[in-house]
Amino acid sequence: MDKISKNNNITWFNSYVCREDRERLHDHGAAVIWFTGFSASGKSTIAHLVEKELHSRGCSTYVFDGDNVRHGLCSDLTFRREDRAENIRRIGEMVKLFVDAGMIVLTAFISPYRQDRRKVRSLLKDGQFLEVYVECSSEVCATRDQKGIYAKAKAGVIREFTGISAPYEVPENPDLIIRSYKEDASQAAERVIRLIEQCKLIR
Amino acid sequence: MDKISKNNNITWFNSYVCREDRERLHDHGAAVIWFTGFSASGKSTIAHLVEKELHSRGCSTYVFDGDNVRHGLCSDLTFRREDRAENIRRIGEMVKLFVDAGMIVLTAFISPYRQDRRKVRSLLKDGQFLEVYVECSSEVCATRDQKGIYAKAKAGVIREFTGISAPYEVPENPDLIIRSYKEDASQAAERVIRLIEQCKLIR
Numbered sequence: 001m002d003k004i005s006k007n008n009n010i011t012w013f014n015s016y017v018c019r020e021d022r023e024r025l026h027d028h029g030a031a032v033i034w035f036t037g038f039s040a041s042g043k044s045t046i047a048h049l050v051e052k053e054l055h056s057r058g059c060s061t062y063v064f065d066g067d068n069v070r071h072g073l074c075s076d077l078t079f080r081r082e083d084r085a086e087n088i089r090r091i092g093e094m095v096k097l098f099v100d101a102g103m104i105v106l107t108a109f110i111s112p113y114r115q116d117r118r119k120v121r122s123l124l125k126d127g128q129f130l131e132v133y134v135e136c137s138s139e140v141c142a143t144r145d146q147k148g149i150y151a152k153a154k155a156g157v158i159r160e161f162t163g164i165s166a167p168y169e170v171p172e173n174p175d176l177i178i179r180s181y182k183e184d185a186s187q188a189a190e191r192v193i194r195l196i197e198q199c200k201l202i203r
Numbered sequence: 204m205d206k207i208s209k210n211n212n213i214t215w216f217n218s219y220v221c222r223e224d225r226e227r228l229h230d231h232g233a234a235v236i237w238f239t240g241f242s243a244s245g246k247s248t249i250a251h252l253v254e255k256e257l258h259s260r261g262c263s264t265y266v267f268d269g270d271n272v273r274h275g276l277c278s279d280l281t282f283r284r285e286d287r288a289e290n291i292r293r294i295g296e297m298v299k300l301f302v303d304a305g306m307i308v309l310t311a312f313i314s315p316y317r318q319d320r321r322k323v324r325s326l327l328k329d330g331q332f333l334e335v336y337v338e339c340s341s342e343v344c345a346t347r348d349q350k351g352i353y354a355k356a357k358a359g360v361i362r363e364f365t366g367i368s369a370p371y372e373v374p375e376n377p378d379l380i381i382r383s384y385k386e387d388a389s390q391a392a393e394r395v396i397r398l399i400e401q402c403k404l405i406r
């Protein structure tokens with residue numbers, strides 16, 4: 001074990017087992033498929049469908065979304081700009097460890113700011129961050145929204161809501177665009193699987 | 204997919220793939236082996252040896268320690284009491300997701316407060332949190348310390364240092380005690396492996 005000193009009283013170990021070992025064990029590459037788009041655009045639905053297919057092919061996978069992050073790791077954060085940045089920062093750091101653990105991670109967060117998404121990408125190696133833009137206007141998303149959160153946002157009951165009272169910065173160069181206003185979720189999931197195959201993460 | 208409404212504008216999905224599915228895929232149980240003890244007591248060394256053995260048996264594993272957490276997810280936190288609590292809280296929430304992802308996680312943090320460790324345990328199900336106390340006096344740890352951080356702590360250069368200027372609360376009911384002042388790391392690792400076998404996480 002190689003022990004490397006740092007200047008801040010925290011010691012670095014190189015462990016016996018590295019990401020490549022875990023990828024060999026799992027028999028697939030490790031990466032994050034980062035879905036971004038409005039609330040109710042279909043990110044989570046598609047991510048879970050992709051996970052189902054990957055799992056059936058024997059891949060080690062995990063989905064992160066508001067469910068398991070906003071109630072846990074980031075339960076102390078609001079939806080204000082600086083808290084959104086911290087939310088995505090923590091998710092990025094966690095995703096980095098999941099990728100190091102040899103997993104295919106799927107994330108479903110609005111993640112409206114380019115700068116925040118870029119920071120996550122910068123934590124990972126080339127080919128480990130695939131950005132999937134789930135394109136759907138906030139008007140269409142509002143019609144799908146069973147819980148009426150768009151209506152609450154329009155009424156000002158919920159503040160700083162992406163697409164209503166907070167901005168969304170469209171990805172400039174995503175690895176895949178899903179047009180969820182005209183494509184159904186299972187077709188979209190198939191296209192994501194194809195992307196993962198093309199990137200040679202799975203066979 | 205079962206969609207459950209919550210009262211705080213965050214929607215819960217039950218995913219198609221659950222922890223039990225991932226445990227079946229990995230062919231072992233998921234849990235965290237939580238090492239606690241002074242700095243330089245041997246936590247990280249033992250955790251990495253255990254990981255090496257588990258990986259060689261085909262298990263999906265990951266080690267968390269100061270290396271990959273204090274520089275990343277918790278890079279904004281100090282060693283003050285409230286920041287230590289937040290550090291362990293975030294680690295606990297992340298560990299919960301790794302366990303849900305079907306992995307055997309090994310953590311090597313001083314984690315000096317009972318209350319903080321208890322909170323992590325409470326996030327997990329029975330049998331998913333195994334506490335390993337790495338017992339070694341701060342005097343002995345200081346003699347092993349290659350970087351002189353104990354000397355710096357004694358000189359007051361580093362403040363709130365566990366065992367010198369901050370308390371350590373000994374586990375009341377750990378699943379295993381390693382006496383690293385008289386047991387070598389590979390023997391200790393073997394005993395941890397036996398514990399994991401006894402808990403039927405691995406065969």
